[in-house]
Amino acid sequence: MTSYIALLRGVNVGGITVKSADLKALFESLGFSGVRTVLASGNVAFDDGDPDDEGPAAASVALKARIERALGERFGYEAWIVLLTREELERVVAAFPFDPEREGWHPYVLFGSDAAHLAELQEASSDLDAADDVVQAGDGVLYWHNRRERGVDSAFSKLTAKARFKPTTTNRNLRTLVKLLA
Template sequence: MTKYAVFLRGINVGGINVKMADLRAALATLPLTRVKTLLASGNVVCTAEADAPELKTMVENLLREKFGYDAWVVILDLPQLEAVIAASPWPADDPARHSYVTLSSDPAVLDELARHGGELPGVELARLSPHALAWPVPVGGTPDSPFSKLSARPRYKSTTTTRNLRTLLKCRDTLAS
């Protein structure tokens, strides 16, 4: 059994409202164990015998069928998640700025985001892994951040999702317990 963190894109924003109890109930129909949801923003940890691409397909199909929205997920196994966290150059607990990580199921998309984001004034980026790109933003400035606006473009919807580093830590700690 492999331990996974499953990050849902666009849940409980933009009119897509899914209660975590309903999400857990739906996921219970899949061949998963130790399913837990964290926060209300589409973070799931679980164990499965499936590999990551199989799990991605299962979860996306289930969400589309059960909740009727164009669902996209990014999946990291526990070692990948630990490596991303360890590679982050910015702390999770900085009171002046948030540390975000954009996750992707397609490394080429992160290459593109890094290239375009690196051209934006004042944007700091760090590639953490083939599937993760970190960026800090001053507290209170997330919606107006140039990189936030770039990564929110519709072209990235099917392959990326962004989480605060603190959320990744919570997922890791839950999986490790």
């Protein structure tokens, strides 16, 4: 049995509405157990007891494609998810390099399916005002600390919102990720 976390990209924004109860029901219909949604922003924790003879990497790719196809068919949008094992997410959360309790700051993790896009965002972050945004590369992610007063108006937030990055990245608050692991 493997425990997974699925982070859906672009739901409950831009006209794509997915209710948590419907999302949970879909994952259960796919044969997963222990399905739990966290918040209304497309976060699902679940267990899959179906071992894959081709190994964990192949299983993860096939599972991701299966979930994306089911989401697209059920909710009528081009679905894209980040799929991590619970252990992978635990490592991402444990490696957060900034003080997550820093007053007035948001602790974020930016996930991506395109390493080149993450590298481009990392490179662009060197020009940021550290009083508003601080970015550091992690293992397949970018860690981002954002001053709450600037929020979506910060330079890095505007950069990540550009159309070319939207199909390959999704962002989560560290506190949401901790709730997914609880």
